[in-house]
Structures are given as structure tokens and as C-alpha cells.
Amino acid sequence: MSSKGRPRHAALSRERFRRPVVYDGSKGVYLTARLPAVDRSPSDASEWLNLLSPEAVRQMHREYIDAGSQIIQTNTFNGNRLRLEVYGLGDRVREVNLAAARLAREAAGEDVLVAGAIGPSGKLLAMGEVDERALLAAFAEQATALAEGGVDLFHLETMADLAEARAAVEGVRRASDLPLLLTMSFDTGKPEALRTMMGVTPAQLVEAAGEMGLFGLGANCGRSLEGYQEVVRALAQAQPEGVLIAKFNAGIPRVEGGQVVYDGTPERMAAYALWCAENSVGIIGGCCGSTPRHIEAMARALEQMA
Numbered sequence: 535m536s537s538k539g540r541p542r543h544a545a546l547s548r549e550r551f552r553r554p555v556v557y558d559g560s561k562g563v564y565l566t567a568r569l570p571a572v573d574r575s576p577s578d579a580s581e582w583l584n585l586l587s588p589e590a591v592r593q594m595h596r597e598y599i600d601a602g603s604q605i606i607q608t609n610t611f612n613g614n615r616l617r618l619e620v621y622g623l624g625d626r627v628r629e630v631n632l633a634a635a636r637l638a639r640e641a642a643g644e645d646v647l648v649a650g651a652i653g654p655s656g657k658l659l660a661m662g663e664v665d666e667r668a669l670l671a672a673f674a675e676q677a678t679a680l681a682e683g684g685v686d687l688f689h690l691e692t693m694a695d696l697a698e699a700r701a702a703v704e705g706v707r708r709a710s711d712l713p714l715l716l717t718m719s720f721d722t723g724k725p726e727a728l729r730t731m732m733g734v735t736p737a738q739l740v741e742a743a744g745e746m747g748l749f750g751l752g753a754n755c756g757r758s759l760e761g762y763q764e765v766v767r768a769l770a771q772a773q774p775e776g777v778l779i780a781k782f783n784a785g786i787p788r789v790e791g792g793q794v795v796y797d798g799t800p801e802r803m804a805a806y807a808l809w810c811a812e813n814s815v816g817i818i819g820g821c822c823g824s825t826p827r828h829i830e831a832m833a834r835a836l837e838q839m840a
């Protein structure tokens with residue numbers, strides 16, 4: 535079905551997010567941890583599982599929905615051509631993304647929104663590793679397949695460079711007129727001067743998002759729960775026109791017994807969700823290390839808000 539013909543899109547307004555909406559959690563990290571027996575290398579892109587183990591991906595989406603997610607995200611963070619080429623999947627961009635969108639759409643039904651996840655290219659535009667034309671083509675190609683698969687909106691996430699983010703927005707808009715969310719990873723600097731790896735501040739993101747007419751903006755990944763409170767405050771103080779988004783890691787990762795574990799418990803994530811709701815965040819979810827258990831605790835906490 536064409537992305538421009540689905541009735542839920544017309545009803546997607548910022549008014550819907552005046553009361554916080556629950557987003558889902560980790561995709562690649564969660565899938566990789568659950569599927570050690572699948573015939574794939576640990577270094578493979580988790581997007582490969584959209585084709586290799588579709589039922590596992592579909593089941594993951596169902597678990598997040600059962601936990602209370604009102605928005606789920608496609609398993610396509612590494613789904614652009616520039617990323618997939620690293621994993622030997624550069625000629626399967628459409629196949630990987632189309633499968634991911636259809637799996638999420640099947641799980642979501644008509645009541646849950648599906649966000650087409652688009653991560654950074656993995657190339658530094660500022661260092662000349664890629665040119666803008668190639669970025670635009672890669673993002674448009676991915677967005678075209680996701681839209682064909684039935685997503686309701688797009689989420690450009692974990693961005694560090696505003697120039698690349700602008701290229702991603704333009705690339706997506708060449709493929710679709712669906713609403714756009716943009717989140718950046720503010721993982722550099724002290725609380726009084728937080729920036730992305732490429733030097734972008736929360737205020738600069740808010741200004742750019744307004745110029746681009748984005749539906750929502752915010753932060754994901756990069757820091758612990760407490761480490762992002764100043765980022766949320768700065769984003770809110772800049773008075774964004776779009777819906778404010780917070781999608782953070784479940785604490786700080788560490789290695790135990792050869793496995794990466796996160797110290798953010800469901801209870802801590804629930805407290806974070808309440809804090810975000812009290813600080814103007816309209817879309818609240820988890821990133822690396824978060825699981826359906828974390829999302830369930832967050833959803834329950836938000837349900838109890840007055």
C-alpha cells in the first residue's frame with residue numbers, strides 16, 4: 535500500500551503527543567542477544583535477520599507491543615547502502631528494508647504506529663569520506679523501501695552531524711511525505727556544554743528542526759539516564775516546535791562473562807520515563823540495552839500519571 539494513502543497518517547498530529555506516548559526499545563542489541571544459535575557471525579548486521587529469521591524479528595515487535603509500546607521501530611538502523619556495503623549486503627538494500635517494514639507493520643496492526651528507523655551513514659561528510667549526492671541517494675533509497683513496506687513515519691536517529699542530518703531529511707523527503715523525527719546523540723562534553731561528536735548543541739538541533747519543519751526532535755543513545763537530563767532540559771528550554779523525544783540507553787554498558795550488560799533496571803527506566811514526562815517529553819522510549827521488560831515498567835509508570 536502506498537505510504538501516502540494510509541488513513542492513520544492524516545490523523546498524526548502533535549496534539550496526539552500532549553500525553554506521553556511510549557516508544558519501544560533496543561532492536562539490534564536485543565535480537566543479537568536472543569539469537570546466538572542463528573547461523574550468522576556476531577559481526578553481521580542485525581538487519582540481516584529481517585531475511586534470515588523474520589519470525590524472530592516479528593516476535594520482538596510483538597513483545598514490545600505487549601509491553602505497552604504505542605510506536606515500534608523497524609530493524610533498519612544500519613539499513614542504508616553505505617552501511618550495508620560493509621556487511622556485504624549493499625545489493626540487498628530494498629529487500630532488507632522492505633522486509634523490515636512489513637514485519638513491523640504485520641505486528642503493529644492498525645493501532646500501533648511504525649517508525650522507519652534510519653541511522654547515520656557511517657561516513658564523515660566533513661572529512662570527505664562521502665559526498666552529499668551519495669548521502670541523498672542512500673537515504674532516499676532506504677526511505678523508498680520503508681515507505682513501500684507501510685511505515686507511518688520516519689525516525690532519523692543517533693545523528694551527530696547536522697549536515698548529514700539535513701541530507702537525510704532531504705533524502706527521505708524525495709521518497710515520501712510522511713512525518714519525520716530526528717534525534718541526535720549528545721555524547722560529548724560536560725553537562726554545561728553538551729554536544730554531539732561533531733559539535734552540535736541541543737539549541738542548534740532545535741533551531742535546525744524548526745527550519746526543516748520536522749514533526750519531532752530529541753536525543754537518543756550516547757549517555758546514561760542521568761547524563762541526559764541536562765540535554766532534555768536544554769532541548770525543552772529552546773522551545774521546540776516539534777514533539778520532544780527521549781530514547782536513551784538502559785544505563786552504562788559493561789562486559790560480564792564475555793557478554794555486554796547494562797546497569798539500568800526496569801525500575802530505573804520507569805523513574806526516567808516519569809522524569810521525562812514531567813519535563814515536556816512527548817515520545818519516551820529506550821535505546822541500547824533496553825528490553826520489553828524495561829518498556830513495560832515505563833508504560834505502567836506513565837499510565838499512573840494524573
